[in-house]
Amino acid sequence: MPHLLPDTGPQRVIAATNFVNTIGSGLYLTAGVLYFTQAAHLPAAEVGLGLGIAGFVSLAVGIAVGHLADVRGARGVYAATLIVRGLATACFLLAHSFWPFVLAVCAATGAHAAEDAARSPLIRRHGGDRPQEFRAYLRAVTNIGVSVGALLAGWVVQVGTHTAYELLVIGNAVTVAAAAAFLIFLPPVTPGGAVDGPHRLALRDRPYLLITALNGIMAIQFKVLTVALPLWMVEATTAPRWLISSTMLTNTVIIIAFQVRAGRGVDSPAAGGIAYRRSGVAFAVACSLFPLSAGVPAWAATTLLLIAVVVHTVGELWHSAAGFGVSFALAPEHATGQYLGVFGLGTGLAEALGPTLLISLCITWGRPGWYVVGALFALTGLVAPLAVRWAGRHEHARHREAAAAALAA
CATH class of the missing domain: 1.20.1250.20 (MFS general substrate transporter like domains)
Incomplete structure (x- = not known):
């Protein structure tokens, strides 16, 4: 705690x-x-x-x-x-x-x-x-x-x-x-001042934009427990209705207790990439457990759903830690606000499009849709470390160019 x-x-x-x-x-x-x-x-x-x-x-x-x-x-x-x-x-x-x-x-x-x-x-x-x-x-x-x-x-x-x-x-x-x-x-924080060149520096940073997009796909997970799961529990399972609030309470308590601890291990962009991969695996496992709760007795559905929520929340801890670590580490200090504003685009798109996507796949399509969503999370988690390494090389190259320009001046 x-x-x-x-x-x-x-x-x-x-x-x-x-x-x-x-x-x-x-x-x-x-x-x-x-x-x-x-x-x-x-x-x-x-x-x-x-x-x-x-x-x-x-x-x-x-x-x-x-x-x-x-x-x-x-x-x-x-x-x-x-x-x-x-x-x-x-x-x-x-x-x-x-x-x-x-x-x-x-x-x-x-x-x-x-x-x-x-x-x-x-x-x-x-x-x-x-x-x-x-x-x-x-x-x-x-x-x-x-x-x-x-x-x-x-x-x-x-x-x-x-x-x-x-x-x-x-x-x-x-x-x-x-x-x-x-x-x-x-x-007050002393402003960093305008940077040389175009102000929209972050929108020209292709590796950072790729990580933003991947984080946005992973951020769809925030809607799993608030949109897809309640609808699934009501329409496809015999689980008691009080379990809807219990799942949210379980998720909240775990995050309050362990989010800081989860973030301590993410002390570099590379560690952030690994955390993304772990979160993708955890989300895939959870999305494989959720559909198993259909067609079973209430006690079994309740047990499966609670286990899946815990696994999903562990993935959420890793995903959040990865996003915090990578977004800050790869943002230039003088343009932190701008870069974090761009990074928020991914989460914003997930907020806007995630509910429709999850309802279409997990509720309208049903069980197969859960497996597709899980595979999407797993694939995103596998690609993320590669994108982080590319962004790291891009960051080092930018530092070398800046150092060379300083020496030339």
Whole structure:
């Protein structure tokens, strides 16, 4: 279990900001869609369409905001993303028709997507010798905050009144605003300034783009437990319905307890490549176990599903550790925000396309679809170490060119 508090003051400020912020995220993730359908009375089809539009709109935001954080100062840009998201979330209270809903949710989703890119230079500056380990700690904190928010959202859903849903929106907006206020206590990071040549340096780094794409394919795994598995359990198994929440709780507890420990072994890009390979194997094993839960007694289905969830979560620990380590190690220090903004494109695409892909394969097609998804994860895990080695050679070549240019000058 990671230490409750980080070692340094700036790390504690970032962790506190993250914790308060993710309480609001837990509220929204758990019951945000229900607010729009039950309180704002928007048709479910319109809500789904609007969320899809917002997902695609937000993809490019991280790159621009990450670059802005590099050249203007990460603390102020990060605070601005939180303030924008808080205001956009408050506007949900006014979104009682389709286009106001789309505008509000696009602003909120775009700001949320920009947060990671804006925060990345802060993590690199204040994260000590191994910022990826501090990033792993923040992921554990995130799961704690989301869990608290989910519990509060459970009360909202249980009460089910219009006022309760409005309190959910207000609570989300207030937590985001409070998170921004915490940043007053964080020392500013000196901007790295614009780099020589095109600002869009990361978009020209082909090895990094390949790793981004591979990480995006692997990131579809985040939707396995939240989209594919609940539908599978309800439609194809005799497992009790309470198991849906139990699987999520199992996943959350393991991540909180072991994410930092999993990240400690990923101390180089090569180690990150190995972690990607291990995660691909773990996801493939889990995807082979999930379909076995159909057509068996409830006790057997429950046992198989819990084992599969544990195996899947082990893969998630390795996948997250690999992403943290590789994305930071291969990003130039002066362009951390920009590079991490590009790296977030893969996860954004997985967020937008993953649910449809998993439902089509695992639910509509059924058992064979699970095996196809598992094979996709395994293949991605096998290719990732090769891509990491290519990126490492590219990074060394870039350093040699920079050194030669410095000597010539």
